[in-house]
Amino acid sequence: MNELTIDYKAEILKLKKELNAVILAHFYQVPEIQDIADFVGDSLDLSRKAKATDADVIVFAGVHFMGETAKILNPNKKVLLPDLEAGCSLADSCPPNLFKSFREEHPDHIAITYINCTAAVKALSDIICTSSNAEKIVNQIPKDQKIIFAPDRNLGGYLVRKTGREMLLWDGSCIVHEAFNEEKISRLKSLNPGAKVIAHPECEEMLLDKADYIGSTSALLKYIQTDDAQCYIVATEIGIFHQMKKLVPGKKLIPAPPKETPECEGCFNCRFMKLNTMEKLYLCMKNQSPEILIPENVRINALKPIERMLEMS
């Protein structure tokens, strides 16, 4: 069997049985991977699934911090990631040594940290959040408690405006969600009467100001099913269109235009998420590698703020 003749779908399904594996995929994965996964979800639901699974092997079709979260929750299971290079600009923006110093400079602040960060940064945090539960978590913190929010300045800024809480924001951002152009979006909206702009809170404030609805990937998917508009301009990573088209086949869905040229290929495609392919998914299951491994002291410290998140969501 050479690589050209491999039926990846059939082989992956066979390996899944042999390994007693579960395949978890994020909404930003390529359609073939979403379709073969046992569960497709947002960061919060994927963490919940990772915690609940009784499979022996978790195959994480997502980015590195997601695989790490699954491993933190399941130290005795093997967690495989198709490509270890599948990182995240938000996680990269927050090196643990700098985050540690920042925390030491502000000893009276607790740290609520977005799940898009490394295990080492989680280990230095008090509570983890995702875009689905961040507002709910911030609202549960006593009013007199000072808060650091890291690493996404855009999600952090959105939370400050939504909750009215002052927070010290880390200066990180998502390369995909900062690539949209709000003026082009307004023009597109006027060309499509009745269209609504829906956006992920990782987008910049100027764009969020133009949005009719702001939410996590799963919230956006729910919204387009219950809302009665027939056309949406969607400001998040393009992979989500696969589920959107399945859920509302009759509605018009337009990707939000990027800041640069219209053919700007990388703009609404997360280059980290798209490192995963069917071939790499198959190979990682066949070789049982690459595997996510985390030093036990880091894992134990990172588990506490994740468990707090799960309790508070």
Ligand code: 13P
């Ligand atoms: P959610 O799916 O949790 O909304 O997160 C989006 C994201 O950028 C994941 O990398």
Ligand code: SF4
């Ligand atoms: Fe990170 Fe942005 Fe890619 Fe999500 S879309 S993995 S936040 S770079």
